[in-house]
Amino acid sequence: MVAPVVIAIDGPSGSGKSSVSRAVATHFGFGYLDTGAMYRAVTLWCLRQGIDLTDAGAVVAAAKDLPLGLGADPQDPTVELDGDDIAEAIRTSEVSAEVSKVATNLGVRAVLQEQQRDLIAIIADDFGGVVAEGRDITTVVAPDADVRILLTASEEARLARRSTQLHGTADAATVAATHDEVVRRDRDDSTVSQFTVAADGVVLLDTSALDFDGSVAAVIGIVEHAEERE
Numbered sequence: 382m383v384a385p386v387v388i389a390i391d392g393p394s395g396s397g398k399s400s401v402s403r404a405v406a407t408h409f410g411f412g413y414l415d416t417g418a419m420y421r422a423v424t425l426w427c428l429r430q431g432i433d434l435t436d437a438g439a440v441v442a443a444a445k446d447l448p449l450g451l452g453a454d455p456q457d458p459t460v461e462l463d464g465d466d467i468a469e470a471i472r473t474s475e476v477s478a479e480v481s482k483v484a485t486n487l488g489v490r491a492v493l494q495e496q497q498r499d500l501i502a503i504i505a506d507d508f509g510g511v512v513a514e515g516r517d518i519t520t521v522v523a524p525d526a527d528v529r530i531l532l533t534a535s536e537e538a539r540l541a542r543r544s545t546q547l548h549g550t551a552d553a554a555t556v557a558a559t560h561d562e563v564v565r566r567d568r569d570d571s572t573v574s575q576f577t578v579a580a581d582g583v584v585l586l587d588t589s590a591l592d593f594d595g596s597v598a599a600v601i602g603i604v605e606h607a608e609e610r611e
C-alpha cells in the first residue's frame with residue numbers, strides 16, 4: 382500500500398472498534414479518528430447549551446459551529462470542546478442515552494461526514510496513515526479507503542464487554558442494565574447507517590471468540606494482506 386494509508390473500521394456498539402483501532406493505529410504508527418466522539422461532542426454541547434435535541438435545525442447549526450478539537454495520537458486521543466477536556470464527559474450514561482437523537486439527524490450526519498473526510502485526509506497526511514472508526518466509515522465517509530473492515534461480535538459478547546468496561550463485572554444484573562447502552566442504541570442508530578452486514582469489498586471480522594489481543598492481531602493481519610485481496 383502507498384502512504385498515506387486509510388483504514389476504515391465500522392461495527393456495532395461494544396464490538397471493540399475504538400480500542401482495537403487505537404491499538405492498530407499505534408502498531409503502524411498511524412493517527413486515529415474516533416467519529417463517534419464527534420456525535421457525542423455535539424450531544425454534550427447541546428445538553429450544556431440547553432438546545433432541544435429534537436429541534437433538528439438547531440442541532441445542525443450547533444454541529445456546524447462546534448468548537449471541537451480532536452487529537453489524533455492513538456495513545457492519547459484528546460477531545461476538547463471550547464478548550465475544555467471532554468474525553469470523559471462524552472462517555473457518561475447521560476450522553477450515551479441521548480446521542481442517538483443526534484446521530485439519526487440526517488442534517489447533522491451530512492455536516493459531520495464532511496468534517497470527517499477532511500480530518501481523515503489531514504491525519505493521514507500528518508501520520509502517513511489513519512485508522513478511522515464509526516458506523517458509516519466503510520460505506521459513506523471513506524468508501525475508497527485502502528482497507529475496510531466490519532468488526533462484529535455476538536450481542537452476548539458485546540453486552541459482556543461493555544458491562545465489564547463500565548462496571549467491572551458481567552453478572553446478569555449488570556449486563557441487563559447495559560442493554561440500553563448497547564442494544565437499544567444500535568437499534569436506533571441502524572435506522573440511518575448499515576453496520577451489521579458487510580458491504581461489497583468490506584472484510585467481515587467476527588471477534589466473538591477472540592480476546593482483545595486476538596482481535597488486534599486479526600485486524601493487523603487483514604491490513605498486511607490487503608494488497609493480496611485486490
Ligand SMILES: Nc1ncnc2c1ncn2[C@@H]1O[C@H](COP(=O)(O)OP(=O)(O)OP(=O)(O)O)[C@@H](O)[C@H]1O
Pocket residue numbers: 392393394395396397398399400401417542543546588591592593594596
Ligand atoms: N475480543 C475483543 N475485541 C475487542 N474488544 C474487546 C474484546 N474483548 C473485550 N474487549 C473490550 O470491549 C470493550 C468495548 O470496546 P470498545 O469501547 O472499543 O467498543 P466500541 O465498538 O468502540 O463501542 P462503542 O461504539 O459503543 O464506543 C473494551 O473494554 C475492550 O477492551
Ligand SMILES: Nc1ccn([C@H]2C[C@H](O)[C@@H](COP(=O)(O)O)O2)c(=O)n1
Pocket residue numbers: 394416417418420421480481484514515516517518566570574
Ligand atoms: N460514524 C458514526 C459514528 C458514531 N455514530 C453514532 C452511533 C453512536 O450511538 C454514537 C456514538 O458512537 P460511539 O462512541 O458509541 O462509537 O454516534 C454514527 O452514527 N456514525
